[in-house]
Amino acid sequence: xxxxxxxxxxxxxxxxxxxxxxxxxxxxxxxxxxxxxxxxxxxxxxxxxxxxxxxxxxxxxxxxxxxxxxxxxxxxxxxxxxx
Amino acid sequence: xxxxxxxxxxxxxxxxxxxxxxxxxxxxxxxxxxxxxxxxxxxxxxxxxxxxxxxxxxxxxxxxxxxxxxxxxxxxxxxxxxxxxxxxxxxxxxxxxxxxxxxxxxxxxxxxxxxxxxxxxxxxxxxxxxxxxxxxxxxxxxxxxxxxxxxxxxxxxxxxxxxxxxxxxxxxxxxxxxxxxxxxxxxxxxxxxxxxxxxxxxxxxxxxx
Numbered sequence: 098x099x100x101x102x103x104x105x106x107x108x109x110x111x112x113x114x115x116x117x118x119x120x121x122x123x124x125x126x127x128x129x130x131x132x133x134x135x136x137x138x139x140x141x142x143x144x145x146x147x148x149x150x151x152x153x154x155x156x157x158x159x160x161x162x163x164x165x166x167x168x169x170x171x172x173x174x175x176x177x178x179x180x
Numbered sequence: 181x182x183x184x185x186x187x188x189x190x191x192x193x194x195x196x197x198x199x200x201x202x203x204x205x206x207x208x209x210x211x212x213x214x215x216x217x218x219x220x221x222x223x224x225x226x227x228x229x230x231x232x233x234x235x236x237x238x239x240x241x242x243x244x245x246x247x248x249x250x251x252x253x254x255x256x257x258x259x260x261x262x263x264x265x266x267x268x269x270x271x272x273x274x275x276x277x278x279x280x281x282x283x284x285x286x287x288x289x290x291x292x293x294x295x296x297x298x299x300x301x302x303x304x305x306x307x308x309x310x311x312x313x314x315x316x317x318x319x320x321x322x323x324x325x326x327x328x329x330x331x332x333x334x335x336x337x338x339x340x341x342x343x344x345x346x347x348x349x350x351x352x353x354x355x356x357x358x359x360x361x362x363x364x365x366x367x368x369x370x371x372x373x374x375x376x377x378x379x380x381x382x383x384x385x386x387x388x389x
Contacts, residue, residue: 107303116373120354143309144298150312151380154320154329155348160233160242163226167243171225171250175217178254 105134111141115148202266209257220253224267228274234345235278237334245277252277264359271352271360275342282338290337296378310388319387332382336375343368344375 106114106127111134117123118131135141208216228249233242252273260269299306319325333341346357347368358368 107300108305109298109300109303112298112300116369116376140305140308143311144305147309147312147380147384148376150317150320151376151383152348154379155344156326156330156333157349158326160230161239163229163243163246168221168225171221171247172217174247175221175250175254176214178251179212179214179217 105130108134108138108141111135111138112144115145118145119149119152203262206257206260206262206266209253212254220250224270227267228270231271231274231345231350232278234349235275235338235342236281241281242278245274245281248277249274268356268359271346271356272362275346275360279338279342291335291340291378293374296381297374298377310384312388315383315387320383325387328386329379329383332379335382336378340371340375340378343371347372348376 111118111131114123114127114131118128123131135145205216205219209220225246229242229246232245232249233239236242236245249270253270256273260266264272320329333344336344342361343357343363346352346360347354352360354365354368357363357372358365361368363371
């Protein structure tokens, strides 16, 4: 029972928890265990660093803006629906 | 896995999501008031266009989708019950229209997840992750790298691309992504996670091998 309580996640489990770990969704006990595993396991450290960077790489550049002319066309279209 | 998650008691999404001002806005749309249509265009056209463009990557098609979405708003706004916010509802309509267009355009092929997902033996990594410390951030911000990353995103099948775009790019909450795409939370998380793994592998093969 004590061993089970102290057991850290395996690397495979850590990979499964990666999403929730980065999103802050894990309960505090499991979050501590994942953090402890990440202090002692170089392959998991490498994985989590890469995973974090991928998450941060999501493109934030805005697409080309919607032209004002087109917005006016949308308004004309919507006005037609009123009649 | 769910037993390890915080906030186990679900938020009450059945409660009306609309504030009083949103209720008035919806009422204006139902009544086809000019001011409500103007507000719809002003407040939402850019964001919805942005989502459609990110899914379709074509300006003209994204504009067409936006028009179809507004057509749907005119036709169906009276069916909006306020179970979610109006913006979530609009995101859902936009995502559905864009995804239908992608399916009819024959979107990305299915991926071989067997080759993409990490492999383990007895719970331990069977192959290690390349050292991303060898890949400076500046390199990934270069135009070529950004274009490559964008091309990788477009290779994702739409059932993975859409949740990834809404969660990581548009930065909607998990609940909003689930509402917009009609997914359960476990499925949404799995798809975003797998999308990230696919993108990670793609960059590793390009820059770290």
